[in-house]
Amino acid sequence: MSVFDDLAGGLVISCQPLLDEPDDPMRDPYVQARVAASVVRGGAVAVRANGVADVKAIRAAVDVPVIGLHKQGVDGVFITPTATHAVDVAVAGAHVxxxxxTDRRRPDGRTFADTVRAVRARTDALILADVSTVAEGVAAVRAGADAVATTLSGYTPASPHRDGPDLDLVARLAALVAVPVIAEGRYRSPEQIDRAFAAGAHSVVLGNAVTSPLWITRRLVAATRRTAAGNSEHRA
Incomplete structure (x- = not known):
């Protein structure tokens, strides 16, 4: 039985501080482990975590699968950019x-398939391929990925940039690959989650909209200011 069987039909919650906010007060393994424990109590079927320290802390705090990664912006490839990063995250305790x-050049000069082989040689962890296009997803499965996620749609030159999730990519991948398709990227509402499952998603990942007070508050403040400005113009 695969770890991904435990994710079927459920919500995966990404517990990560904001990448572009080095001083985010949530940037602490203990804090992220407490956040993870809370979302699991709320019904999350798995947790997605960034970095060796956070993966270790969260793995010790929850009894659901942990999807680990290492974000390090190098030449545009910032999600687990090298085989060494991938092995380190797996050794830290990530189940996946x-x-x-993506088809961008990896900073260590190795291919995605090389990274898959490196992880398999050292650990029992499964591989989730974060992609931005259908072609990348199909290629990743051929290279040995155990599942694909639409995480990078909108963040590469080859993919459409939009405010909401790429539901079309979910549907197209679900129709083409024989592994689970994980819907991730700008999911923020129950309606979007329902549409992802209707499109064929195996599970859906939510992140900032659940676990980042900084992101949530900024978004609400910005909306409030727009509303206030609009009301002032109307009164004038």
């Missing part, structure tokens, strides 16, 4: 390692 599987 999320790896950038």
């Amino acid at each position: 390692v999320a790896v950038d599987a």
